[in-house]
Amino acid sequence: MEERIHELEEKLQNVGYTGIKGSGIKLSGYVDTSYLVNLRGNNGSSPTAGAGGPAFGNSANFGNGRIFDVQQDEFTLHAVKLTLEKDKDDSDFPAGFRVDLLYGADANQLNNRGIATAFGARDNFENDSDFFLEQAYITLGLPVGDGVNVTIGKTVTLLGYEIIESPAQSNFSRSFGFGLYPFTQTGVVFGYQILDCCTVNLGMVNGVNDSDFGVSAVNGAGNSNTEFMGVGRADITSPDDWSASVGKFTLGIAGLFGNDSTVDVTAGVPGASGTNQADNGTSISMIDVPGTWTKVFGHEPLSLGFEFFMRQMDRRTVLAANNTREDDQDDTTAALYAKYQVTDWLYFAGRGEYWYADDRSAGAAGIFSTGPGAAPGLGTASGNHISVWEGTLTAGFNVWKDTLVRLEYRHDEVGGKDNGFINEQSLNNTGGPQLRRGQDTIAVNVAYSF
Numbered sequence: 001m002e003e004r005i006h007e008l009e010e011k012l013q014n015v016g017y018t019g020i021k022g023s024g025i026k027l028s029g030y031v032d033t034s035y036l037v038n039l040r041g042n043n044g045s046s047p048t049a050g051a052g053g054p055a056f057g058n059s060a061n062f063g064n065g066r067i068f069d070v071q072q073d074e075f076t077l078h079a080v081k082l083t084l085e086k087d088k089d090d091s092d093f094p095a096g097f098r099v100d101l102l103y104g105a106d107a108n109q110l111n112n113r114g115i116a117t118a119f120g121a122r123d124n125f126e127n128d129s130d131f132f133l134e135q136a137y138i139t140l141g142l143p144v145g146d147g148v149n150v151t152i153g154k155t156v157t158l159l160g161y162e163i164i165e166s167p168a169q170s171n172f173s174r175s176f177g178f179g180l181y182p183f184t185q186t187g188v189v190f191g192y193q194i195l196d197c198c199t200v201n202l203g204m205v206n207g208v209n210d211s212d213f214g215v216s217a218v219n220g221a222g223n224s225n226t227e228f229m230g231v232g233r234a235d236i237t238s239p240d241d242w243s244a245s246v247g248k249f250t251l252g253i254a255g256l257f258g259n260d261s262t263v264d265v266t267a268g269v270p271g272a273s274g275t276n277q278a279d280n281g282t283s284i285s286m287i288d289v290p291g292t293w294t295k296v297f298g299h300e301p302l303s304l305g306f307e308f309f310m311r312q313m314d315r316r317t318v319l320a321a322n323n324t325r326e327d328d329q330d331d332t333t334a335a336l337y338a339k340y341q342v343t344d345w346l347y348f349a350g351r352g353e354y355w356y357a358d359d360r361s362a363g364a365a366g367i368f369s370t371g372p373g374a375a376p377g378l379g380t381a382s383g384n385h386i387s388v389w390e391g392t393l394t395a396g397f398n399v400w401k402d403t404l405v406r407l408e409y410r411h412d413e414v415g416g417k418d419n420g421f422i423n424e425q426s427l428n429n430t431g432g433p434q435l436r437r438g439q440d441t442i443a444v445n446v447a448y449s450f
Contacts, residue, residue, distance in 0.1 A: 025086045030449040032078040032106070032166045036069050039440040065366040065412065065421060067174040068106050068166070069443060078166060079104040094141040100134040106164070107132035110183060134164060134184065149191040157182050158189070158201060158233040159254045161290035161307035161335070167447040170339045170349035171394045172408045177309045177333035177353065179365060181256070181286055185231060197239065202232045207258065229258025247295040256286040284313045305337035332356040345398045355388040362386045368435060369419045387415030406445040413438045
């Protein structure tokens with residue numbers, strides 16, 4: 001876990017710190033804003049009921065399938081972040097802490113991590129507050145071997161290539177894969193550096209549907225996950241003497257396994273016991289393999305990266321009284337990354353991604369499927385998948401001190417003539433919204449770090 005935190009700190013190494021005198025406590029953060037234009041029309045930034053069509057609800061995610069860049073054709077205050085932290089001291093039994101608090105549109109999205117259970121409806125795991133407690137944990141050192149690092153509390157997930165902190169990203173928008181694994185976890189993680197090139201973290205955390213404090217209340221009192229999940233990550237780095245000629249490699253292997261819910265509908269009608277058809281997970285497993293290659297063949301301006309992610313969830317769908325259907329919901333994503341630092345103040349970055357999406361997962365991200373002449377809706381059959389691609393190009397400018405300005409173009413494409421993003425401005429022949437297979441967005445992002 002300590003290695004994961006250090007990785008985040010390295011990405012934010014240009015951030016200045018203001019300490020609280022005499023305490024060893026450091027204060028840092030950033031302010032992140034943007035303006036985004038959807039070149040193919042407003043795909044549901046402010047969803048409303050269409051004439052003769054179904055209500056869209058009030059989730060901007062139904063429009064463009066994004067994670068944080070969901071407000072279209074308007075200015076957005078994504079986040080004001082404040083971090084308080086104190087590193088472990090040099091004693092035999094060292095201790096430290098860290099707290100990260102977010103305010104803004106990103107916090108609202110993080111608070112609403114629900115699954116789309118029906119067209120125009122979402123199942124919120126927490127609330128719609130504009131404040132979000134990203135991390136709050138204590139670190140303890142144990143004098144075992146070369147030292148065991150113990151992290152207790154709420155932390156960012158061990159999975160993933162991309163992270164929540166926008167200024168630490170080369171690209172402004174996040175990948176589709178970023179939205180498939182949990183952003184945070186609450187529990188305990190033990191970290192140990194086995195060799196100079198290998199760090200291992202193993203832990204036990206609350207279920208992925210649980211709130212900050214370990215108590216879940218999805219759809220009222222149902223789906224309270226009282227079982228723990230196992231999480232782990234190993235990071236392997238290349239020897240330092242490779243850096244000059246070959247470059248530096250970093251390979252991570254992470255996984256999360258356990259039960260997603262202890263309250264499953266096994267009889268009766270959908271919605272019994274406070275759950276619904278989309279909440280009836282019995283087990284969940286995630287495997288993530290991210291990697292980076294910096295100073296490619298000794299060429300310092302160029303860095304490359306990749307991520308391969310798989311998620312599998314058991315689903316028990318109620319068909320009628322005492323009649324259920326068992327099937328899996330599985331997703332696979334693959335992404336490639338590249339960044340070239342042209343000068344001290346200019347870089348170019350790109351990302352290409354493919355998502356082999358379960359239609360239920362696609363529906364949760366705002367990508368719907370429909371038959372000819374039918375209204376859009378969530379897929380319900382076992383094993384239906386939708387192919388989704390995205391390509392992103394970003395130019396980053398560090399002209400002003402401590403300020404990152406990014407200009408980004410992104411194209412998303414949904415496979416299949418009956419699949420796509422909802423466009424609230426056009427109705428089909430049934431009075432429902434049209435689906436658009438592709439969308440193009442341009443974003444201007446400004447982030448100041450302190």
